[in-house]
Amino acid sequence: MTGQPRQGSLEDPSQILRLLPAKWHEQFLSEYRGALDAAHEVSRFPQLRDVLHLWRLRAAAYSDPGYDQALQATRDDRTDEFVPAEQAITAWFDRRGSIDP
Secondary structure, eight states: OOSSOOTTOTTOHHHHHHHSOGGGHHHHHHHHHHHHHHTTSGGGHHHHHHHHHHHHHHHHHHTSTTHHHHHHHHHTTOGGGSOOHHHHTHHHHHHHSSSOO
């Protein structure tokens, strides 16, 4: 068994790089290498999984053709262009009952 993700995994660094727009490659690789270094300590191995998971989610968002427009809409506070989180992720809110901790 190796420390590498299984082939075909959504969190495979090579798949993340393929999906991720080129302008994000350097930042991803820097964080990935840092997490790899940290993973040499058994107690810090989860950091590698977290970095890969977060960057997989980012790659999906950043590669979406509408991402830059949505980002600009948030900067411009055009809230009429967004769906409230309560409507978008109803199952999560139903389990919690509210968004308050």
